[in-house]
Amino acid sequence: MTGLKKSDVGWYWCSVVDVQVTDALTVTTVVTMTADNEKTSIKETNPHTTPVSSSENSMDKRITVIWSLMGVGLLLLTVLVFCICMSVRKFNSENMRTLKHIAVKSGDSVTIPCFYDESYKSNKKFWCHGYYWSSCTIVAYGNTHGSTSVIDHPTHNMFTVELNRLNTDHSGWYWCAAEIGDKYNPDDKDYLYLTVSAAPAVSVLGSRVSGEEGSSVSVQCLYSAAYQNKQKQWCRSTDWSCYTVGRTHTSQNSTVWIREGIRSFKVEMSGLKKSDAGWYWCSVGDVQVPVHLTVTDALTVTTTVTMTPESK
Template sequence: MSFHLLVVCVSVFGFFSDVKSMRTLKNVAVKRGGSVTIPCSYEGQYKANPKFWCKGYKWNSCNIVAYANSSGSTSVIDRPAQNLFTVELNPVSESGMYWCAAEIGDKWQKDDRDNLYLTISQDPDVSVRESRVRGEEGGSVTVQCLYSAAYQKTQKQWCRFKDGQCNTVGTKTSQNSAVQFSDDGRRSFSVMMSGLKKCDAGWYWCSAGDLQVPVHISVDMATADSTRSCNKSSIEPVQFCIANN
Protein backbone atom coordinates (compact mmCIF):
# COMPACT_ATOMS: atom_id res chain seq x y z
CA MET A 1 0.00 0.00 0.00
CA SER A 2 2.74 2.45 0.92
CA PHE A 3 4.62 1.70 -2.30
CA HIS A 4 1.58 2.45 -4.48
CA LEU A 5 0.91 5.72 -2.64
CA LEU A 6 4.49 6.79 -3.25
CA VAL A 7 4.20 6.08 -6.96
CA VAL A 8 0.97 8.10 -7.21
CA CYS A 9 2.52 11.08 -5.41
CA VAL A 10 5.58 11.11 -7.65
CA SER A 11 3.40 10.91 -10.74
CA VAL A 12 1.19 13.81 -9.67
CA PHE A 13 4.06 16.11 -8.75
CA GLY A 14 5.75 15.27 -12.02
CA PHE A 15 3.06 17.30 -13.79
CA PHE A 16 4.18 20.52 -12.12
CA SER A 17 6.54 22.56 -14.30
CA ASP A 18 8.92 25.17 -12.93
CA VAL A 19 8.99 27.52 -15.92
CA LYS A 20 12.11 29.67 -16.28
CA SER A 21 12.34 30.97 -19.83
CA MET A 22 12.24 34.63 -18.73
CA ARG A 23 15.62 36.37 -18.94
CA THR A 24 16.94 39.66 -17.61
CA LEU A 25 20.16 41.14 -16.20
CA LYS A 26 21.64 40.00 -12.89
CA ASN A 27 23.11 42.89 -10.88
CA VAL A 28 22.34 46.40 -12.12
CA ALA A 29 24.10 49.47 -10.71
CA VAL A 30 21.94 52.60 -10.45
CA LYS A 31 22.40 56.07 -8.99
CA ARG A 32 20.09 56.80 -6.08
CA GLY A 33 17.28 59.09 -7.22
CA GLY A 34 18.12 58.45 -10.87
CA SER A 35 16.31 56.28 -13.39
CA VAL A 36 16.91 52.97 -15.14
CA THR A 37 15.15 50.83 -17.73
CA ILE A 38 15.40 47.06 -17.34
CA PRO A 39 14.82 44.75 -20.35
CA CYS A 40 13.07 41.42 -19.76
CA SER A 41 12.75 38.83 -22.55
CA TYR A 42 10.39 35.86 -22.72
CA GLU A 43 9.49 32.94 -24.96
CA GLY A 44 7.02 33.47 -27.82
CA GLN A 45 4.30 31.32 -26.23
CA TYR A 46 3.88 33.97 -23.52
CA LYS A 47 3.16 36.92 -25.85
CA ALA A 48 -0.44 37.22 -24.64
CA ASN A 49 0.25 36.56 -20.94
CA PRO A 50 0.13 39.47 -18.47
CA LYS A 51 3.62 40.71 -17.57
CA PHE A 52 4.56 42.22 -14.21
CA TRP A 53 7.38 43.50 -12.01
CA CYS A 54 7.72 42.06 -8.52
CA LYS A 55 9.85 42.99 -5.51
CA GLY A 56 11.16 40.60 -2.88
CA TYR A 57 14.06 38.33 -2.05
CA LYS A 58 11.98 35.16 -2.50
CA TRP A 59 9.65 34.55 -5.43
CA ASN A 60 6.88 33.03 -3.33
CA SER A 61 6.63 36.13 -1.16
CA CYS A 62 7.45 38.96 -3.59
CA ASN A 63 5.07 41.91 -3.90
CA ILE A 64 3.76 42.86 -7.35
CA VAL A 65 4.75 46.48 -8.01
CA ALA A 66 3.23 47.01 -11.46
CA TYR A 67 1.62 45.20 -14.36
CA ALA A 68 2.01 46.00 -18.07
CA ASN A 69 0.99 48.38 -19.45
CA SER A 70 1.12 50.68 -16.48
CA SER A 71 2.60 54.10 -15.79
CA GLY A 72 3.92 55.95 -12.80
CA SER A 73 7.21 55.74 -10.91
CA THR A 74 7.35 52.14 -12.18
CA SER A 75 6.32 51.75 -15.81
CA VAL A 76 6.04 48.30 -17.43
CA ILE A 77 5.74 48.29 -21.24
CA ASP A 78 5.17 45.01 -23.09
CA ARG A 79 6.43 44.62 -26.68
CA PRO A 80 5.04 41.26 -27.88
CA ALA A 81 6.50 41.68 -31.38
CA GLN A 82 9.96 41.60 -29.78
CA ASN A 83 9.19 38.99 -27.08
CA LEU A 84 10.31 41.66 -24.64
CA PHE A 85 9.01 43.99 -21.98
CA THR A 86 10.80 46.84 -20.23
CA VAL A 87 10.54 48.15 -16.69
CA GLU A 88 11.32 51.83 -16.21
CA LEU A 89 12.04 52.94 -12.65
CA ASN A 90 12.05 56.69 -12.09
CA PRO A 91 13.19 57.54 -9.52
CA VAL A 92 15.14 54.63 -8.09
CA SER A 93 15.49 54.64 -4.32
CA GLU A 94 15.96 51.19 -2.81
CA SER A 95 18.37 48.31 -3.41
CA GLY A 96 16.98 44.80 -3.43
CA MET A 97 15.87 41.73 -5.36
CA TYR A 98 13.32 42.20 -8.13
CA TRP A 99 11.61 39.90 -10.63
CA CYS A 100 10.52 40.10 -14.26
CA ALA A 101 7.55 37.77 -14.69
CA ALA A 102 4.81 36.57 -17.02
CA GLU A 103 1.60 35.37 -15.40
CA ILE A 104 0.69 31.89 -16.60
CA GLY A 105 -2.42 31.35 -14.49
CA ASP A 106 -2.13 27.57 -14.53
CA LYS A 107 -2.23 25.53 -11.31
CA TRP A 108 0.22 23.04 -12.84
CA GLN A 109 2.85 25.65 -13.72
CA LYS A 110 4.57 28.48 -11.90
CA ASP A 111 4.71 31.91 -13.51
CA ASP A 112 7.57 32.45 -15.94
CA ARG A 113 10.13 34.66 -14.16
CA ASP A 114 13.74 35.70 -13.64
CA ASN A 115 15.29 37.78 -10.89
CA LEU A 116 17.88 40.54 -10.69
CA TYR A 117 19.42 42.64 -7.95
CA LEU A 118 19.42 46.44 -8.05
CA THR A 119 22.50 47.92 -6.39
CA ILE A 120 21.60 51.52 -5.54
CA SER A 121 24.19 54.04 -4.38
CA GLN A 122 24.86 57.75 -4.50
CA ASP A 123 28.00 57.18 -6.57
CA PRO A 124 27.65 53.86 -8.48
CA ASP A 125 30.77 51.81 -9.12
CA VAL A 126 29.66 51.29 -12.74
CA SER A 127 27.70 53.73 -14.92
CA VAL A 128 27.40 55.05 -18.49
CA ARG A 129 27.53 58.55 -19.94
CA GLU A 130 24.33 57.89 -21.88
CA SER A 131 21.96 54.96 -21.45
CA ARG A 132 20.22 55.61 -24.79
CA VAL A 133 22.31 56.13 -27.92
CA ARG A 134 21.10 56.78 -31.47
CA GLY A 135 22.95 56.20 -34.75
CA GLU A 136 22.27 55.90 -38.47
CA GLU A 137 22.58 52.92 -40.78
CA GLY A 138 26.15 52.69 -42.02
CA GLY A 139 27.32 55.06 -39.31
CA SER A 140 28.68 54.48 -35.82
CA VAL A 141 27.83 55.01 -32.17
CA THR A 142 30.09 55.26 -29.13
CA VAL A 143 29.16 54.24 -25.60
CA GLN A 144 31.33 55.32 -22.68
CA CYS A 145 31.23 53.06 -19.62
CA LEU A 146 32.61 54.39 -16.34
CA TYR A 147 33.92 52.41 -13.37
CA SER A 148 35.33 53.27 -9.96
CA ALA A 149 38.86 52.63 -8.73
CA ALA A 150 37.57 49.59 -6.83
CA TYR A 151 36.63 48.00 -10.18
CA GLN A 152 39.76 49.04 -12.06
CA LYS A 153 41.19 45.51 -12.31
CA THR A 154 37.92 43.61 -12.79
CA GLN A 155 36.83 42.11 -16.08
CA LYS A 156 35.04 44.57 -18.40
CA GLN A 157 32.45 43.42 -20.94
CA TRP A 158 30.14 44.72 -23.65
CA CYS A 159 27.24 42.34 -24.30
CA ARG A 160 24.13 42.14 -26.46
CA PHE A 161 20.99 41.31 -24.49
CA LYS A 162 19.25 39.56 -27.39
CA ASP A 163 21.62 36.60 -27.56
CA GLY A 164 23.88 37.11 -24.55
CA GLN A 165 27.01 37.36 -26.72
CA CYS A 166 29.78 39.32 -25.03
CA ASN A 167 33.08 40.94 -25.88
CA THR A 168 35.60 40.96 -23.04
CA VAL A 169 37.38 44.29 -22.92
CA GLY A 170 41.06 44.73 -22.19
CA THR A 171 43.46 47.65 -22.33
CA LYS A 172 44.05 47.04 -26.05
CA THR A 173 41.77 48.19 -28.85
CA SER A 174 39.68 45.42 -30.42
CA GLN A 175 40.58 44.36 -33.95
CA ASN A 176 36.92 43.52 -34.64
CA SER A 177 35.93 45.91 -37.43
CA ALA A 178 32.35 46.18 -36.14
CA VAL A 179 33.14 46.69 -32.45
CA GLN A 180 36.18 48.56 -31.20
CA PHE A 181 37.23 49.17 -27.60
CA SER A 182 39.50 51.57 -25.83
CA ASP A 183 40.10 51.26 -22.09
CA ASP A 184 42.08 53.95 -20.31
CA GLY A 185 42.88 51.42 -17.57
CA ARG A 186 41.78 53.86 -14.91
CA ARG A 187 38.14 54.93 -14.86
CA SER A 188 36.42 54.30 -18.21
CA PHE A 189 36.27 52.24 -21.37
CA SER A 190 34.60 53.15 -24.66
CA VAL A 191 32.80 50.91 -27.15
CA MET A 192 32.42 52.04 -30.76
CA MET A 193 30.04 50.11 -33.03
CA SER A 194 30.54 50.95 -36.69
CA GLY A 195 28.84 49.99 -39.94
CA LEU A 196 25.49 49.98 -38.17
CA LYS A 197 22.54 48.01 -39.50
CA LYS A 198 18.92 48.12 -38.37
CA CYS A 199 19.40 44.71 -36.78
CA ASP A 200 22.00 46.22 -34.43
CA ALA A 201 19.26 48.16 -32.66
CA GLY A 202 18.25 46.85 -29.26
CA TRP A 203 19.43 46.36 -25.70
CA TYR A 204 23.03 45.89 -24.63
CA TRP A 205 24.90 46.17 -21.37
CA CYS A 206 28.36 47.11 -20.23
CA SER A 207 29.76 45.58 -17.08
CA ALA A 208 32.72 45.70 -14.74
CA GLY A 209 33.08 42.82 -12.32
CA ASP A 210 29.62 41.73 -11.19
CA LEU A 211 27.85 45.03 -11.96
CA GLN A 212 25.91 45.74 -15.17
CA VAL A 213 24.37 48.85 -16.75
CA PRO A 214 21.79 48.52 -19.56
CA VAL A 215 22.18 50.58 -22.75
CA HIS A 216 19.67 50.91 -25.60
CA ILE A 217 20.88 51.58 -29.15
CA SER A 218 18.54 52.93 -31.84
CA VAL A 219 19.45 52.82 -35.54
CA ASP A 220 17.74 55.22 -37.95
CA MET A 221 17.33 54.52 -41.65
CA ALA A 222 20.02 56.04 -43.84
CA THR A 223 19.50 57.63 -47.24
CA ALA A 224 22.14 55.34 -48.80
CA ASP A 225 22.49 51.58 -48.52
CA SER A 226 24.73 50.23 -45.78
CA THR A 227 27.40 47.70 -46.65
CA ARG A 228 27.39 45.36 -43.63
CA SER A 229 25.11 42.32 -43.65
CA CYS A 230 22.61 41.64 -40.89
CA ASN A 231 23.27 37.93 -41.09
CA LYS A 232 26.11 38.25 -38.60
CA SER A 233 25.82 39.94 -35.22
CA SER A 234 28.16 42.81 -34.50
CA ILE A 235 28.81 41.22 -31.11
CA GLU A 236 31.26 38.34 -31.30
CA PRO A 237 32.85 36.41 -28.43
CA VAL A 238 36.35 37.87 -28.40
CA GLN A 239 38.86 37.51 -25.55
CA PHE A 240 41.50 40.13 -24.85
CA CYS A 241 44.45 39.98 -22.48
CA ILE A 242 44.59 42.68 -19.83
CA ALA A 243 48.05 44.10 -19.40
CA ASN A 244 49.60 43.71 -15.98
CA ASN A 245 49.95 46.98 -14.13
Protein backbone atom coordinates in the same frame (compact mmCIF):
# COMPACT_ATOMS: atom_id res chain seq x y z
CA MET B 1 36.36 -11.58 30.74
CA THR B 2 38.48 -14.28 32.37
CA GLY B 3 40.80 -14.27 35.31
CA LEU B 4 38.76 -11.57 37.09
CA LYS B 5 40.37 -9.46 39.78
CA LYS B 6 38.91 -7.20 42.42
CA SER B 7 40.30 -4.28 40.42
CA ASP B 8 37.96 -5.22 37.52
CA VAL B 9 34.94 -4.10 39.51
CA GLY B 10 33.11 -1.11 37.92
CA TRP B 11 30.87 -0.01 35.05
CA TYR B 12 31.12 -1.23 31.48
CA TRP B 13 28.90 -0.78 28.43
CA CYS B 14 28.09 -2.44 25.12
CA SER B 15 28.33 0.04 22.20
CA VAL B 16 26.91 -0.33 18.67
CA VAL B 17 27.42 2.82 16.53
CA ASP B 18 25.89 5.52 18.78
CA VAL B 19 23.80 3.22 21.09
CA GLN B 20 25.12 1.94 24.43
CA VAL B 21 23.78 -0.41 27.13
CA THR B 22 25.40 -0.14 30.56
CA ASP B 23 25.93 -2.90 33.13
CA ALA B 24 27.71 -3.16 36.44
CA LEU B 25 30.36 -5.73 37.15
CA THR B 26 30.53 -7.13 40.71
CA VAL B 27 33.23 -9.58 41.71
CA THR B 28 32.47 -11.95 44.61
CA THR B 29 34.62 -14.55 46.29
CA VAL B 30 33.36 -18.11 46.34
CA VAL B 31 35.10 -20.50 48.73
CA THR B 32 34.80 -24.21 48.05
CA MET B 33 35.86 -26.64 50.77
CA THR B 34 36.79 -30.23 50.09
CA ALA B 35 35.40 -33.08 52.07
CA ASP B 36 38.49 -33.32 54.21
CA ASN B 37 38.68 -29.53 54.69
CA GLU B 38 42.27 -29.70 53.57
CA LYS B 39 42.03 -28.04 50.15
CA THR B 40 40.40 -24.72 49.36
CA SER B 41 39.72 -23.26 45.91
CA ILE B 42 38.77 -19.64 45.38
CA LYS B 43 36.77 -18.53 42.30
CA GLU B 44 35.85 -14.92 41.47
CA THR B 45 32.57 -14.66 39.55
CA ASN B 46 30.17 -11.99 38.25
CA PRO B 47 26.60 -12.87 39.28
CA HIS B 48 25.18 -10.39 36.73
CA THR B 49 26.78 -12.15 33.78
CA THR B 50 24.39 -14.29 31.76
CA PRO B 51 24.92 -16.10 28.47
CA VAL B 52 23.89 -14.22 25.34
CA SER B 53 21.72 -16.25 23.00
CA SER B 54 21.98 -16.15 19.20
CA SER B 55 18.44 -14.69 19.00
CA GLU B 56 19.55 -11.69 21.10
CA ASN B 57 22.54 -11.16 18.81
CA SER B 58 20.20 -11.24 15.81
CA MET B 59 17.90 -8.67 17.43
CA ASP B 60 20.87 -6.37 18.14
CA LYS B 61 21.90 -6.53 14.48
CA ARG B 62 18.39 -5.69 13.33
CA ILE B 63 18.27 -2.69 15.69
CA THR B 64 21.64 -1.50 14.33
CA VAL B 65 20.39 -1.76 10.73
CA ILE B 66 17.19 0.14 11.59
CA TRP B 67 19.15 2.96 13.23
CA SER B 68 21.48 3.16 10.22
CA LEU B 69 18.57 3.35 7.77
CA MET B 70 16.90 6.05 9.87
CA GLY B 71 20.13 8.08 9.79
CA VAL B 72 20.42 7.80 6.00
CA GLY B 73 16.75 8.72 5.58
CA LEU B 74 17.15 11.82 7.75
CA LEU B 75 20.18 12.90 5.71
CA LEU B 76 18.29 12.49 2.42
CA LEU B 77 15.32 14.44 3.81
CA THR B 78 17.63 17.29 4.84
CA VAL B 79 19.18 17.45 1.37
CA LEU B 80 15.71 17.41 -0.24
CA VAL B 81 14.45 20.29 1.95
CA PHE B 82 17.59 22.30 1.18
CA CYS B 83 17.16 21.83 -2.58
CA ILE B 84 13.50 22.84 -2.40
CA CYS B 85 14.37 26.00 -0.45
CA MET B 86 17.03 26.93 -2.98
CA SER B 87 14.66 26.40 -5.89
CA VAL B 88 12.00 28.56 -4.21
CA ARG B 89 14.55 31.31 -3.66
CA LYS B 90 16.28 31.47 -7.00
CA PHE B 91 14.55 29.55 -9.68
CA ASN B 92 14.91 31.02 -13.12
CA SER B 93 14.05 29.71 -16.56
CA GLU B 94 15.61 30.18 -19.97
CA ASN B 95 12.13 31.29 -21.06
CA MET B 96 12.48 34.47 -18.95
CA ARG B 97 15.80 36.32 -18.75
CA THR B 98 17.15 39.62 -17.51
CA LEU B 99 20.37 41.12 -16.16
CA LYS B 100 21.63 40.02 -12.76
CA HIS B 101 22.99 43.08 -10.93
CA ILE B 102 22.18 46.62 -12.02
CA ALA B 103 23.72 49.76 -10.52
CA VAL B 104 21.96 53.16 -10.57
CA LYS B 105 22.79 56.58 -9.15
CA SER B 106 20.43 58.04 -6.54
CA GLY B 107 17.89 60.40 -8.10
CA ASP B 108 18.27 58.87 -11.57
CA SER B 109 15.99 56.60 -13.56
CA VAL B 110 16.70 53.25 -15.20
CA THR B 111 14.97 51.09 -17.80
CA ILE B 112 15.39 47.35 -17.28
CA PRO B 113 14.75 44.90 -20.15
CA CYS B 114 13.05 41.56 -19.44
CA PHE B 115 13.17 38.99 -22.26
CA TYR B 116 10.68 36.16 -22.60
CA ASP B 117 9.90 33.19 -24.83
CA GLU B 118 7.67 33.75 -27.83
CA SER B 119 5.03 31.52 -26.27
CA TYR B 120 4.47 34.22 -23.62
CA LYS B 121 3.42 36.96 -26.06
CA SER B 122 -0.17 37.03 -24.82
CA ASN B 123 0.58 36.36 -21.14
CA LYS B 124 0.22 39.10 -18.55
CA LYS B 125 3.61 40.48 -17.44
CA PHE B 126 4.46 41.95 -14.04
CA TRP B 127 7.28 43.31 -11.87
CA CYS B 128 7.69 41.89 -8.36
CA HIS B 129 9.78 43.01 -5.37
CA GLY B 130 11.14 40.71 -2.65
CA TYR B 131 13.90 38.27 -1.75
CA TYR B 132 11.68 35.19 -2.01
CA TRP B 133 9.57 34.62 -5.10
CA SER B 134 6.82 32.95 -3.06
CA SER B 135 6.28 36.10 -1.00
CA CYS B 136 7.33 38.93 -3.33
CA THR B 137 5.06 41.97 -3.72
CA ILE B 138 3.73 42.81 -7.19
CA VAL B 139 4.74 46.41 -7.90
CA ALA B 140 3.15 46.83 -11.34
CA TYR B 141 1.52 44.86 -14.14
CA GLY B 142 2.23 45.23 -17.85
CA ASN B 143 1.23 48.42 -19.68
CA THR B 144 0.93 50.53 -16.54
CA HIS B 145 2.53 53.94 -16.02
CA GLY B 146 3.75 55.78 -12.94
CA SER B 147 6.88 55.83 -10.80
CA THR B 148 7.21 52.23 -12.04
CA SER B 149 6.14 51.65 -15.65
CA VAL B 150 5.93 48.20 -17.21
CA ILE B 151 5.59 48.22 -21.00
CA ASP B 152 5.18 45.04 -23.02
CA HIS B 153 6.78 44.79 -26.49
CA PRO B 154 5.39 41.51 -27.87
CA THR B 155 6.89 42.06 -31.33
CA HIS B 156 10.34 41.91 -29.70
CA ASN B 157 9.47 39.22 -27.11
CA MET B 158 10.32 41.49 -24.19
CA PHE B 159 8.95 44.02 -21.75
CA THR B 160 10.68 46.95 -20.09
CA VAL B 161 10.48 48.19 -16.51
CA GLU B 162 11.14 51.90 -16.07
CA LEU B 163 11.98 52.99 -12.53
CA ASN B 164 11.96 56.73 -11.83
CA ARG B 165 13.31 58.96 -9.06
CA LEU B 166 15.22 56.15 -7.40
CA ASN B 167 16.72 56.36 -3.90
CA THR B 168 18.71 53.96 -1.74
CA ASP B 169 15.50 52.48 -0.30
CA HIS B 170 14.76 51.02 -3.74
CA SER B 171 17.81 48.74 -3.55
CA GLY B 172 16.91 45.06 -3.33
CA TRP B 173 15.76 41.93 -5.15
CA TYR B 174 13.26 42.13 -8.02
CA TRP B 175 11.63 39.70 -10.44
CA CYS B 176 10.61 39.91 -14.11
CA ALA B 177 7.62 37.58 -14.47
CA ALA B 178 4.95 36.27 -16.82
CA GLU B 179 1.63 35.07 -15.43
CA ILE B 180 0.90 31.53 -16.58
CA GLY B 181 -2.40 31.01 -14.76
CA ASP B 182 -2.11 27.23 -14.70
CA LYS B 183 -1.98 25.25 -11.44
CA TYR B 184 0.29 22.68 -13.09
CA ASN B 185 2.72 25.29 -14.47
CA PRO B 186 3.87 28.06 -12.12
CA ASP B 187 4.43 31.64 -13.30
CA ASP B 188 7.73 32.00 -15.13
CA LYS B 189 10.27 34.48 -13.77
CA ASP B 190 13.87 35.61 -13.46
CA TYR B 191 15.48 37.65 -10.69
CA LEU B 192 17.93 40.55 -10.44
CA TYR B 193 19.46 42.75 -7.75
CA LEU B 194 19.23 46.53 -7.97
CA THR B 195 21.78 48.72 -6.18
CA VAL B 196 20.96 52.43 -5.83
CA SER B 197 23.75 54.59 -4.39
CA ALA B 198 25.27 58.06 -4.53
CA ALA B 199 28.37 56.70 -6.27
CA PRO B 200 27.48 53.56 -8.25
CA ALA B 201 30.21 51.04 -8.99
CA VAL B 202 29.41 51.15 -12.73
CA SER B 203 27.65 53.82 -14.82
CA VAL B 204 27.36 55.06 -18.41
CA LEU B 205 27.38 58.43 -20.12
CA GLY B 206 24.04 58.11 -21.87
CA SER B 207 21.86 55.03 -21.49
CA ARG B 208 20.18 55.58 -24.87
CA VAL B 209 22.17 56.07 -28.07
CA SER B 210 21.11 56.41 -31.70
CA GLY B 211 22.87 56.24 -35.04
CA GLU B 212 22.11 56.02 -38.73
CA GLU B 213 22.55 52.82 -40.65
CA GLY B 214 26.17 52.62 -41.84
CA SER B 215 27.38 55.19 -39.28
CA SER B 216 29.02 54.82 -35.86
CA VAL B 217 28.02 55.29 -32.21
CA SER B 218 30.06 55.29 -29.00
CA VAL B 219 29.29 54.58 -25.34
CA GLN B 220 31.47 55.53 -22.37
CA CYS B 221 31.33 53.03 -19.48
CA LEU B 222 32.65 54.26 -16.12
CA TYR B 223 33.62 52.25 -13.05
CA SER B 224 34.97 52.89 -9.54
CA ALA B 225 38.55 52.27 -8.39
CA ALA B 226 37.44 49.10 -6.59
CA TYR B 227 36.57 47.57 -9.98
CA GLN B 228 39.85 48.47 -11.68
CA ASN B 229 40.94 44.83 -11.94
CA LYS B 230 37.55 43.37 -12.80
CA GLN B 231 36.72 42.07 -16.29
CA LYS B 232 35.23 44.71 -18.61
CA GLN B 233 32.70 43.66 -21.25
CA TRP B 234 30.17 45.03 -23.69
CA CYS B 235 27.27 42.59 -24.05
CA ARG B 236 24.22 42.39 -26.28
CA SER B 237 20.84 40.77 -25.73
CA THR B 238 20.44 39.42 -29.28
CA ASP B 239 22.48 36.32 -28.49
CA TRP B 240 23.76 37.14 -24.96
CA SER B 241 27.31 37.36 -26.23
CA CYS B 242 29.95 39.70 -24.78
CA TYR B 243 32.98 41.52 -26.21
CA THR B 244 36.15 42.33 -24.31
CA VAL B 245 38.88 44.92 -24.88
CA GLY B 246 40.03 44.98 -28.51
CA ARG B 247 38.42 44.83 -31.93
CA THR B 248 35.64 42.40 -32.85
CA HIS B 249 33.65 41.86 -36.04
CA THR B 250 30.05 40.96 -35.29
CA SER B 251 27.91 38.55 -37.27
CA GLN B 252 26.14 41.56 -38.80
CA ASN B 253 29.47 42.75 -40.31
CA SER B 254 29.56 45.80 -38.03
CA THR B 255 32.67 46.34 -35.91
CA VAL B 256 32.96 46.74 -32.12
CA TRP B 257 35.99 48.52 -30.68
CA ILE B 258 36.61 48.53 -26.91
CA ARG B 259 39.37 50.78 -25.62
CA GLU B 260 40.19 50.89 -21.91
CA GLY B 261 41.07 54.20 -20.26
CA ILE B 262 41.44 55.47 -16.70
CA ARG B 263 38.52 54.04 -14.69
CA SER B 264 36.50 53.80 -17.88
CA PHE B 265 36.32 52.01 -21.20
CA LYS B 266 34.89 53.27 -24.47
CA VAL B 267 32.79 51.16 -26.81
CA GLU B 268 32.56 52.18 -30.47
CA MET B 269 30.28 50.40 -32.93
CA SER B 270 30.84 51.23 -36.59
CA GLY B 271 29.16 50.16 -39.82
CA LEU B 272 25.79 49.95 -38.05
CA LYS B 273 23.06 47.69 -39.41
CA LYS B 274 19.37 47.73 -38.61
CA SER B 275 19.87 44.34 -36.93
CA ASP B 276 22.26 45.99 -34.42
CA ALA B 277 19.36 47.83 -32.77
CA GLY B 278 18.35 46.58 -29.34
CA TRP B 279 19.58 46.25 -25.77
CA TYR B 280 23.20 46.14 -24.65
CA TRP B 281 24.95 46.58 -21.32
CA CYS B 282 28.26 47.67 -19.88
CA SER B 283 29.54 44.92 -17.59
CA VAL B 284 32.33 45.28 -15.03
CA GLY B 285 32.77 42.31 -12.73
CA ASP B 286 29.27 41.30 -11.65
CA VAL B 287 27.65 44.71 -12.19
CA GLN B 288 25.79 45.78 -15.34
CA VAL B 289 24.22 48.97 -16.70
CA PRO B 290 21.72 48.63 -19.59
CA VAL B 291 22.03 50.70 -22.78
CA HIS B 292 19.54 50.87 -25.64
CA LEU B 293 20.70 51.38 -29.25
CA THR B 294 18.42 52.70 -31.98
CA VAL B 295 19.50 52.44 -35.63
CA THR B 296 17.66 54.76 -38.01
CA ASP B 297 17.52 54.79 -41.81
CA ALA B 298 20.50 56.35 -43.52
CA LEU B 299 19.86 59.91 -44.65
CA THR B 300 19.33 60.02 -48.40
CA VAL B 301 20.45 63.20 -50.13
CA THR B 302 18.64 63.99 -53.36
CA THR B 303 20.18 66.52 -55.74
CA THR B 304 17.91 68.20 -58.22
CA VAL B 305 19.44 69.79 -61.33
CA THR B 306 17.31 72.27 -63.21
CA MET B 307 18.19 72.91 -66.86
CA THR B 308 17.21 76.21 -68.52
CA PRO B 309 17.24 76.80 -72.26
CA GLU B 310 20.10 78.93 -73.54
CA SER B 311 19.38 82.26 -75.15
CA LYS B 312 20.32 82.65 -78.76
